Structure formats: structure tokens, C-alpha cells
Amino acid sequence: RAPRDTAAVKPGPPGPATPSAPAVAPAAPAADAATVTTPQIQLIPATPDGALDAAEEAVDLLLDSGRTPGDVLVITTGEPHPWAAHELSFGDAAYWAQHDAGDDVFYADAAVAERAKSRAVVVVAVNGGPESAAATALAAAHSRAGALLIVCGEPQRINSVLGAGV
Incomplete structure (x- = not known):
């Protein structure tokens, strides 16, 4: 990832995130496979x-x-992330091979999000698209x-979609 030219923002305490300082959870040890956890949800x-x-x-x-x-x-709901668009230009197989390697941030459109494997953190950019794309994502x-x-x-918009079955 290329360094970004933005002001440094320190992670805040757990709880609702604000647009200027979203809170992020630090890396946590892997949970026991038999343990089912509900992810913490943060809204930016x-x-x-x-x-x-x-999302970036x-x-x-x-x-x-x-x-x-x-x-x-x-996961994006509207226009695909530029990385995903670029990687898909090399073909579907190469794009999903990078996903399966699991060694980099992976970007997927809501339409193919069901195919993605679980990750410790999922970020959703509700960047347009129909309501069904937001619900799917x-x-x-x-x-x-x-x-x-x-x-x-x-x-x-997010609360109305989340209230509808997530």
C-alpha cells in the first residue's frame, strides 16, 4: 500500500466512531474454532x-x-474500488487467486461478496448502488x-438496511 498524504488520526476508544476519528480495534489473537463470535460493529x-x-x-x-x-x-456497494477494477482487468481467475492467497487487503463488489472468505475485519463502503446492493453487502x-x-x-440508510435482517 502506498503511504497516504493525510493527517495522522489516532484510534479512539471502542464505541461509536466519528467521521474525524474512527475507532479501530487492535489486532486480536485468533479465536478458538469452536467459538462463535459476533463482530463489533462501527459506523463511520x-x-x-x-x-x-x-473506508480507505x-x-x-x-x-x-x-x-x-x-x-x-x-466491500463496495456502488462503483468498485479502483484496486478491484484494476485487478479484474487481468481476469477473474487472477483476481480470486489474490483473494485465496489471503496476504493482502482484498476489495470486492457487493455482487460477488458472497464468494469472499471470512476475514477478521470487514469494511463496507456504502458508496451508492441500489438498496439491494447495500443489503447484500x-x-x-x-x-x-x-x-x-x-x-x-x-x-x-445503513440503519434501515441493518434493521432489515443483518
Whole structure:
């Protein structure tokens, strides 16, 4: 990942995140396979146009706090993340091979999120798209997030989708 030219933001205490200082959980030891955990959910308020930037900032904070890139899955509901679009230009097989390697942050569109494997942290950028894409992304993210689910988007839209079955 290339360094970003942004002001340093320190992770805050657990709880609701604010747009200027989203809280991120530090790396945690792997849970026993028999233990089923519910991920902590954090909301970062953002407009659809700003959701991707908010997700990128969250990923940067996660990596800065000790998470490994392979711990993180990012799902988008509108336009695909530029990394995903670029990698898909090399073909579907190469794109999913990078996912299966599990050694880097992986970016997926809501339409293919069901195919992604679980990761410790899932970040969802609600960056547009139909309501069904947001519902699909949030359901997939919730079922794949081991420790932390971070959702970047408009709180009212997210809460209405989360209340509908996640």
C-alpha cells in the first residue's frame, strides 16, 4: 500500500466512531474454532461520494494499529474500488487467486461478496448502488467479519438496511 498524504488520526476508544476519528480495534489473537463470535460493529458516517475515502482511511488506521493486510476485506456497494477494477482487468481467475492467497487487503463488489472468505475485519463502503446492493453487502460483511465490521455510509440508510435482517 502506498503511504497516504493525510493527517495522522489516532484510534479512539471502542464505541461509536466519528467521521474525524474512527475507532479501530487492535489486532486480536485468533479465536478458538469452536467459538462463535459476533463482530463489533462501527459506523463511520459518510456520504455516498465520501464512503470510499472513509473506508480507505479506516483500512489505513487498521493497518497502522497492527492488523495485517490479510485480515481485511473491503466491500463496495456502488462503483468498485479502483484496486478491484484494476485487478479484474487481468481476469477473474487472477483476481480470486489474490483473494485465496489471503496476504493482502482484498476489495470486492457487493455482487460477488458472497464468494469472499471470512476475514477478521470487514469494511463496507456504502458508496451508492441500489438498496439491494447495500443489503447484500451488509449481510455478507456481517457473516464474514470475525472481530470487527466497519460500515462507512449514511447512518439512516445503513440503519434501515441493518434493521432489515443483518
